[in-house]
Amino acid sequence: MLQFAQFAVVRFAMALFTLLMVSLIVFTLMELVPGTCAERYLAFKNTQGSGISVEDIEAEKRRLGLDRPFLVRWASWVGNVFLRGEFGDSCILRVNINDLLGDKFLISLGICLTALALAYAIAVPVGIISASSRNPWLNESLRFVSYFGLAMPNFLLALMIMLASTVWFGESLTGLFSNEYRDAPWSVDKFLNFLAHAWLPVFILGWSATAFALQTVRALMLDEQSKLYVTAARARGLYGRRLLWRYPARHALGPIVNSLGFDLNRVFNELPIVASILTLTEAGSLLLESLARSNDQQLAGAIIFLLTASIVAVNFFTDLALALLDPRVRKSVIGG
Amino acid sequence: MSDALISVRDLTIRFRTDEGLITAVEKVSFDIAPGEILGLVGESGSGKSVTAKSLMRLNGENTVYDPESRITLNVPGETPLEVLSLRRERDMIAIRGGAISMIFQEPMASFAPAITVGRQMVEQLLIHTSLTEAEARELSIEMLARVGIPEPARRFDQYAFEFSGGMRQRAMIAMALSTRPRLLIADEPTTALDVTIQAQVIDLMKDLVAEFGMAILFITHDLGVIAQTADRVAVMYLGRIVETGSVRQVIRAPAHPYTRGLLDALPKLDDLDAELTPIPGDIPSPLNRPSGCVFHTRCPQMIAGVCEGRVPGYTRLGDGHDVACHLYTEQAMEAAR
Numbered sequence: 001m002l003q004f005a006q007f008a009v010v011r012f013a014m015a016l017f018t019l020l021m022v023s024l025i026v027f028t029l030m031e032l033v034p035g036t037c038a039e040r041y042l043a044f045k046n047t048q049g050s051g052i053s054v055e056d057i058e059a060e061k062r063r064l065g066l067d068r069p070f071l072v073r074w075a076s077w078v079g080n081v082f083l084r085g086e087f088g089d090s091c092i093l094r095v096n097i098n099d100l101l102g103d104k105f106l107i108s109l110g111i112c113l114t115a116l117a118l119a120y121a122i123a124v125p126v127g128i129i130s131a132s133s134r135n136p137w138l139n140e141s142l143r144f145v146s147y148f149g150l151a152m153p154n155f156l157l158a159l160m161i162m163l164a165s166t167v168w169f170g171e172s173l174t175g176l177f178s179n180e181y182r183d184a185p186w187s188v189d190k191f192l193n194f195l196a197h198a199w200l201p202v203f204i205l206g207w208s209a210t211a212f213a214l215q216t217v218r219a220l221m222l223d224e225q226s227k228l229y230v231t232a233a234r235a236r237g238l239y240g241r242r243l244l245w246r247y248p249a250r251h252a253l254g255p256i257v258n259s260l261g262f263d264l265n266r267v268f269n270e271l272p273i274v275a276s277i278l279t280l281t282e283a284g285s286l287l288l289e290s291l292a293r294s295n296d297q298q299l300a301g302a303i304i305f306l307l308t309a310s311i312v313a314v315n316f317f318t319d320l321a322l323a324l325l326d327p328r329v330r331k332s333v334i335g336g
Numbered sequence: 337m338s339d340a341l342i343s344v345r346d347l348t349i350r351f352r353t354d355e356g357l358i359t360a361v362e363k364v365s366f367d368i369a370p371g372e373i374l375g376l377v378g379e380s381g382s383g384k385s386v387t388a389k390s391l392m393r394l395n396g397e398n399t400v401y402d403p404e405s406r407i408t409l410n411v412p413g414e415t416p417l418e419v420l421s422l423r424r425e426r427d428m429i430a431i432r433g434g435a436i437s438m439i440f441q442e443p444m445a446s447f448a449p450a451i452t453v454g455r456q457m458v459e460q461l462l463i464h465t466s467l468t469e470a471e472a473r474e475l476s477i478e479m480l481a482r483v484g485i486p487e488p489a490r491r492f493d494q495y496a497f498e499f500s501g502g503m504r505q506r507a508m509i510a511m512a513l514s515t516r517p518r519l520l521i522a523d524e525p526t527t528a529l530d531v532t533i534q535a536q537v538i539d540l541m542k543d544l545v546a547e548f549g550m551a552i553l554f555i556t557h558d559l560g561v562i563a564q565t566a567d568r569v570a571v572m573y574l575g576r577i578v579e580t581g582s583v584r585q586v587i588r589a590p591a592h593p594y595t596r597g598l599l600d601a602l603p604k605l606d607d608l609d610a611e612l613t614p615i616p617g618d619i620p621s622p623l624n625r626p627s628g629c630v631f632h633t634r635c636p637q638m639i640a641g642v643c644e645g646r647v648p649g650y651t652r653l654g655d656g657h658d659v660a661c662h663l664y665t666e667q668a669m670e671a672a673r
């Protein structure tokens with residue numbers, strides 16, 4: 001256990017360091033966008049009809065602290081983010097980014113994680129059993145289902161479900177909240193209303209995630225089953241379920257956990273398109289909008305940082321799980 | 337039947353593959369007496385492992401045994417067991433870790449990486465004996481000590497990756513012998529180890545086997561190792577046993593051209609300048625097995641018109657020394673006349 005605690009501490013420090021590096025990269029990228037926040041804001045004002053001068057820009061720069069050196073500005077940005085969870089103001093909208101994002105980011109993350117959890121909850125047992133089963137009927141139908149899941153793009157599935165629900169039930173399934181709850185503060189009712197809407201994006205994202213995960217689990221299981229230690233265990237008299245769960249399945253779990261990080265990445269990437277079809281203004285699509293339309297580097301930076309941070313966090317937790325599962329990881333040099 | 341511990345008759349093993357049915361082992365017969373060490377030699381791909389695994393029914397699901405194949409396990413005092421007639425995995429426990437244990441070529445890969453060595457040993461003992469968990473632990477630690485592993489109680493709780501190569505193979509031997517099997521199959525047990533450790537491991541195996549009174553099927557591609565280890569040898573080429581006899585007979589007076597080829601390919605300690613002559617040609621693909629004598633495509637003494645057409649039967653050259661080669665059969669002698 002001491003070993004594990006040590007491992008966890010080291011990995012946590014590494015995750016923090018990674019985040020710090022990520023913040024540096026994100027901040028540099030924000031810098032590289034042509035024009036500063038001050039210029040952009042004033043240019044925006046200009047289009048609204050108020051004339052501006054070079055002095056105005058300089059004054060604005062000073063006000064925003066843009067005249068300080070790069071590293072100092074990065075340190076203050078990262079300090080605010082790490083210590084207070086504050087991302088500052090949006091360049092153009094002049095609103096606090098935290099207020100702007102509100103629950104949107106957490107809602108998006110929640111939808112993605114739920115879809116992923118569901119996918120693995122189905123794929124792990126089904127994949128393990130099907131990989132060890134000799135039943136050709138089971139294997140063929142699973143293969144069909146998972147190819148179908150892989151081949152059908154998410155947006156098509158989303159469109160089909162929406163069409164079906166409108167035609168047959170005369171009900172539109174879009175949005176994440178009914179109108180009366182949209183701007184209401186969180187309450188039990190609002191949460192229930194959210195759940196009543198959120199199952200659809202979770203289902204759509206989970207659909208292809210499950211198909212992917214099934215393929216991964218099956219491949220990893222087939223790989224484990226062909227290993228010598230499984231034959232050696234059979235040679236010692238193990239067989240049946242006991243052999244399956246204690247040997248190949250037990251040892252496939254590590255690589256399965258490892259694939260979670262990649263899969264979260266993929267689900268994140270798929271969220272915006274699903275969100276825009278289902279018009280979930282509360283999730284996903286906001287990210288795309290802020291990146292593409294408004295060219296708002298403060299907002300974009302915050303969003304990219306949050307996305308990366310959640311992937312780093314997931315990887316941290318999968319690392320911990322991996323260490324629990326695999327003594328080689330636990331005892332690795334880096335783990336101390 | 338004889339007093340053999342295990343008796344293999346006309347064992348033919350084929351595999352269903354995408355390219356069709358391939359034959360890996362054909363009409364192989366041999367006996368192993370209790371306490372005897374039989375060496376099985378042959379080049380890579382000759383079917384040694386497949387033969388060995390068939391004794392424990394460990395070949396893959398695509399395996400087909402010909403109906404006339406027989407493997408009979410005859411443990412003194414028990415009813416004989418037809419190994420190839422076993423249908424349920426549960427019944428195979430008798431030959432898997434019960435009467436027969438196996439050590440594999442790669443000691444690292446044969447331990448499950450995420451289960452401690454001790455756990456794997458105890459698990460096997462709980463399957464095959466009526467020991468309690470605590471007794472099984474005690475016996476396992478005793479066995480680890482017996483094979484010369486220092487601090488066995490600490491090692492018991494470690495994982496295979498924390499052991500050195502030689503120690504892993506020792507632990508494997510300890511595990512294989514802990515259930516006191518009648519037959520130990522050692523499939524190239526020392527190939528992955530360096531030379532000094534090889535010798536130690538072989539000595540250890542011989543000692544223990546003598547002490548426990550069990551038989552060994554010792555598989556290797558190295559005739560030199562066989563000479564130090566085995567009582568009898570069977571030489572295998574492309575799924576056939578081409579020559580069998582006592583170590584003395586086969587190594588001093590090899591009869592089959594393939595056996596001679598193997599011996600000529602060995603460095604000789606008494607004459608280091610002697611030329612090493614490898615067997616010419618390549619092993620044919622199992623997809624197109626040669627007709628007649630399987631060795632005729634590489635045999636320097638091949639008798640045209642005979643060897644490629646007819647499969648040679650066994651000729652007895654001395655007590656227990658058999659060879660499958662037309663040089664020793666009636667037909668060839670007639671053809672030569």
Ligand SMILES: Nc1ncnc2c1ncn2[C@@H]1O[C@H](COP(=O)(O)OP(=O)(O)OP(=O)(O)O)[C@@H](O)[C@H]1O
Nearest residue numbers: 351353360379380381382383384385386387396622
């Ligand atoms: N499950 C299987 N399916 C198809 N072919 C197989 C299978 N198992 C073994 N073979 C083939 O059977 C032949 C004999 O293999 P085997 O492993 O017994 O050789 P070997 O004599 O032990 O060689 P080595 O010294 O390399 O271990 C090889 O051509 C191998 O490819």
Ligand code: SF4
Nearest residue numbers: 629632635643661662
């Ligand atoms: S039977 Fe013919 S080909 Fe085969 S080993 Fe004897 S001489 Fe050579």
Ligand SMILES: [Mg+2]
Nearest residue numbers: 384385386523
């Ligand atoms: Mg082999």
